[in-house]
Amino acid sequence: MDSKSSPVEMFFFPYVGGGHQIPMVDIARIFAAHGAKSTIITSPKHALSFQKSINRNQQSGLPITIKTLHLPDDIEIPDTDMSATPRTDTSMLQEPLKSLLVDSRPDCIVHDMFHHWSADVINSMNIPRIVFNGNCCFSRCILENVRKYKPHEKVSSDYEPFVVPGLPDKIELTALSFRFEEKSFGIVVNSFYDLEPAYVEYFKQDLGNDKAWFVGPVSLCNRNIEDKAERGQKTSIDEGKILSFLDSKETNSVLYISFGSLARLSPEQLLEIAYGLEASNHSFIWVVGKIFQSPGTRKENGIEENWLPSGFEERMGESKRGLIIRGWAPQLLILEHTAVGGFMTHCGWNSTLESVSAGVPMVTWPITAEQFSNEKLISDVLKIGVKVGSVNWVSWSTEPSAAVGRDKVEVAVKRLMGTGEEAAEMRRRAGELGEKAKNAVEEGGSSFIDAEALLQELKSVSRI
């Protein structure tokens, strides 16, 4: 860095698609808004899903660009997919990344943990490396203490609960799956101090992670309707239709249901959800994403469609009780609408935090990865969620079953969306957290200050 006034130059290397790419692109935009010269490194195909919003940022004067890594013969890396074991391998980007880093020397690179090979490449170039793993602080504390104390080795089966030692709260878990990062300069976390203060303190003080910057909720950098509507992918339904459905509903009366970008539910499970929703008598928007097709049920040229009870969609449409979206939904637009009063979620960290930011309580339905610990945070620590009763951790390669029956769906929806004391309390707490989330990213808020602190630290390092 030549002078005090020259901007910090940051590279961001998001994972390919899904729930890791989306927040990392937002993080790049946030640092650009803080004055860093930000470059997002990606493949040509993956750039397409966020090119437009970056163009808008450029037009409004933000110092942000996209740099694409090309492979020989224009080979492309597929989107991450739950059927890949465990994740899409991106190591073929190693050589293009190396060449890029030989030509340019940013002050740091923020990379996704799933580009696990990139740590060596970046370290060998002596560029400060910051890891993004997409989780909250709570899950990270659990990860560190499970690694340290190995409580899972003291139980007799994967189903027997164990208490994670050393945490600010008594947290019981069963099966876990985590990965680690080492020799990095630090980490950026998509969370905010007031959401999990005891865990941020514990993580920094007790676990000794002082180089951790909490800059979220990053989704709140999407301030205009286009950015919200186009985030991640193009939506599969006209957003006007969604908004007019929501506009016709009372405040807090609609349940939003989505299981994120990766999860594949079985047709039998979808059927149980449909029956449970119908019996609950509450209005809903249900995003049906990927459907698991066992080879025996696959149709010649498409998806099996008979996963809904007979006449369900017609009944829901005629009574205007429910809207089904097949494919990609504009999640931020939906969650932020005042008619939405609950979110049935798989507890992916982005969805969780987006719900918190919108002040919306949840029905928690974890499926895999760290979603079970996120459920504990939502329901047991923050007390803004009702557990649907999903207890089986499903690995990437397992064939999903109908693990949660219709009765459980109905009960959980009624508890969350009903008029009882419990629901009102959860809604009140969620509303308070939503306000704190918004304050965190405003000037002077904790996440705003953390982003500035990281830039200052990078400046001082690059001048040594």
Ligand code: UDP
């Ligand atoms: N998302 C969306 N529309 C959809 C499905 C997902 O906008 O139809 C977004 C959602 O807002 C979130 C991300 O995709 O930002 C999903 O991330 P999460 O961590 O919740 O789950 P994952 O997809 O990684 O399992």
